Amino acid sequence: MSSPIWHPFTQHALIPKMTKVDRAEGAYLYTPEGKRITDAISSWWVVTHGHCHPALVEAAREQAGKLDQVIFAGHTHNPAEQLAEELVKLAPEGLSKVFYSDSGSTAVEVALKMALGYWHNIGEAQRQKIVVMEHSYHGDTIGTMSAGERGVYNQAYSPLLFDVETIPFPTPGKEAETVQALEDILTDNQDKVAAFIVEPLVLGAGGMMMYSPEVLKNLKIICEKHDVVFIADEVMTGWGRTGTMWACDQAGIAPDIMCTSKGLTGGFMPLAVTMCQDRFFDAHYSQDRARMFFHSSSYTANPIACAVAYANTGIWKDEPVQERIDTVVKHHTQHLDTLKDNPQFENLRQCGTIAAMDIKVSDQGYLSNIAPQLYDNFQAQGLLLRPLGNTVYIMPPYCVSSGDLNEIYEAITNAPKVLGL
Ligand SMILES: *Cc1c(COP(=O)(O)O)cnc(C)c1O
Numbered sequence: 001m002s003s004p005i006w007h008p009f010t011q012h013a014l015i016p017k018m019t020k021v022d023r024a025e026g027a028y029l030y031t032p033e034g035k036r037i038t039d040a041i042s043s044w045w046v047v048t049h050g051h052c053h054p055a056l057v058e059a060a061r062e063q064a065g066k067l068d069q070v071i072f073a074g075h076t077h078n079p080a081e082q083l084a085e086e087l088v089k090l091a092p093e094g095l096s097k098v099f100y101s102d103s104g105s106t107a108v109e110v111a112l113k114m115a116l117g118y119w120h121n122i123g124e125a126q127r128q129k130i131v132v133m134e135h136s137y138h139g140d141t142i143g144t145m146s147a148g149e150r151g152v153y154n155q156a157y158s159p160l161l162f163d164v165e166t167i168p169f170p171t172p173g174k175e176a177e178t179v180q181a182l183e184d185i186l187t188d189n190q191d192k193v194a195a196f197i198v199e200p201l202v203l204g205a206g207g208m209m210m211y212s213p214e215v216l217k218n219l220k221i222i223c224e225k226h227d228v229v230f231i232a233d234e235v236m237t238g239w240g241r242t243g244t245m246w247a248c249d250q251a252g253i254a255p256d257i258m259c260t261s262k263g264l265t266g267g268f269m270p271l272a273v274t275m276c277q278d279r280f281f282d283a284h285y286s287q288d289r290a291r292m293f294f295h296s297s298s299y300t301a302n303p304i305a306c307a308v309a310y311a312n313t314g315i316w317k318d319e320p321v322q323e324r325i326d327t328v329v330k331h332h333t334q335h336l337d338t339l340k341d342n343p344q345f346e347n348l349r350q351c352g353t354i355a356a357m358d359i360k361v362s363d364q365g366y367l368s369n370i371a372p373q374l375y376d377n378f379q380a381q382g383l384l385l386r387p388l389g390n391t392v393y394i395m396p397p398y399c400v401s402s403g404d405l406n407e408i409y410e411a412i413t414n415a416p417k418v419l420g421l
Contacts (some may be wrong), residue, residue: 014088014372024051027400040385040408042397045236047267049315050399056268059311072300074098079306086313092246092254093369094246095275098349100301104235105139107259107272112143114280115195115229116259120224131185131196134169137205138233147197149206170211179218186226195229200247204236208356208393210349213251220253231257239263240325243352266312271305324398328353331402335409342415356393361421373419381411
C-alpha cells in the first residue's frame with residue numbers, strides 16, 4: 001500500500017521510496033536497518049551542535065513534564081521569559097523586543113507585518129512597498145513567496161503574490177550596481193517604501209550565492225538614509241552558520257528587524273522569533289485596541305520549544321562552539337583549495353561553515369536532472385547531500401569530524417567522474 005504522506009519539495013513519481021530514519025546522534029542519521037548516513041546538510045540547515053544533543057534532550061524532557069503548552073495571549077512562562085532575555089543579549093544592538101512564532105516563514109511574515117503596522121500606526125500608511133534582492137528565499141507562504149525569487153516553484157500561485165521592487169544580486173565585480181539600484185528605487189519611491197528585506201551574506205535556497213559584508217553594510221546605510229526599515233532574514237545565517245553568531249555582525253550592522261529560526265533550538269524543535277527595536281512595539285502601544293499587533297499562531301512560544309532554545313543558549317556559553325565552527329571553517333577552506341584547479345568545478349565559495357561549488361554541466365538550474373543523480377550517488381555512499389541544481393553545498397553540524405568532511409569532499413570530487421559528466 002502506498003503511504004498517505006505527501007512529502008515537501010518531493011516529486012513522488014520520481015522518488016517512490018523515502019529513506020526512513022529511526023534515530024540520530026551527532027552528525028549521523030541511522031536507518032532502521034542500522035545504516036549510518038552523514039548529515040552533511042544539517043537536516044535542511046537546522047541542526048547546529050549535532051543531533052540529540054544531551055542538554056537539549058534533557059531540557060525537552062524536563063519541560064514536557066511541567067508545562068506543555070499555554071495560550072500566549074495574556075499569559076507568560078519562564079522558558080519564554082528566560083529565552084527572550086538571552087536573545088536580547090545575544091542579538092545585534094537595539095533589538096530589544098522578541099516576538100515568538102513557529103517557523104522561518106512565519107518569522108518573515110511577522111517582520112513584514114511589523115514594518116507595515118509601524119508605518120500605518122505612525123501616520124505614514126503610504127509606505128507599503130517592499131524591496132527585495134534577486135534570487136532571495138524567505139519561505140513558502142504567500143507573503144514570503146512574494147518577497148522571494150519568482151520561478152517554477154511559485155508560478156502556479158503568482159496571481160496571489162504581491163508586487164515588490166527588486167535589486168540585482170551583487171555578483172562579484174558588479175556590487176556597485178546593486179547598491180546603486182537600491183539608492184535609485186528608494187529615491188524614485190520617496191516615502192513609499194516600507195522595508196527592505198535581505199538574507200545577509202548568503203542567499204540559501206537561491207543557490208548558496210554569497211556576497212560581501214561591505215555590500216550588506218552599504219545597503220543598510222542607504223536604508224538608513226531613506227528611513228526605510230531594514231529587515232535581516234537570518235533564518236539560515238544565524239547561530240554561527242556564517243562563522244559569526246549573526247551574518248550581520250561581519251558587516252558591523254544591526255538590523256531594525258531580524259528573523260531567526262533554524263538554529264534557534266539547535267535544530268531540535270520548531271520555533272522562530274522576530275526581534276525588533278522598541279519603536280515598532282511603541283507604535284503599537286496604545287489604549288486603542290485597534291492599534292495592537294494583530295498576529296498569533298496557536299503554538300506561539302511553545303514552552304517546550306522555548307526551554308530547548310534556552311538550553312541551546314546554554315550550550316553556546318558552556319561549550320567551545322566557536323572553536324568547533326572555526327575548525328569546520330578551516331577544513332572547508334583547505335578542501336576548497338585542493339578543488340580549485342579541478343576543471344569539473346567552478347564558483348567555489350565559502351561563508352563560514354557553508355561551502356558550495358557548481359559542477360560544470362550544460363544542464364543547469366533548479367530542475368536540472370543532475371541534482372537527483374548526484375543525490376542518489378551521495379546517498380549510496382551514506383551521505384546526505386541535497387544539491388540545488390548543479391550546485392553542491394555542504395552545511396554540516398558543527399560537531400562534524402575532519403574524517404567525515406574528508407569523506408564528503410572525496411565523494412563530491414569523484415561525483416562528476418562516477419556520473420560520467
Ligand atoms: C528556511 C528559510 C526560511 C523559511 O523557514 P521555514 O522554517 O522553512 O518556514 C526563510 N528564510 C530563509 C533565509 C530560510 O533559509
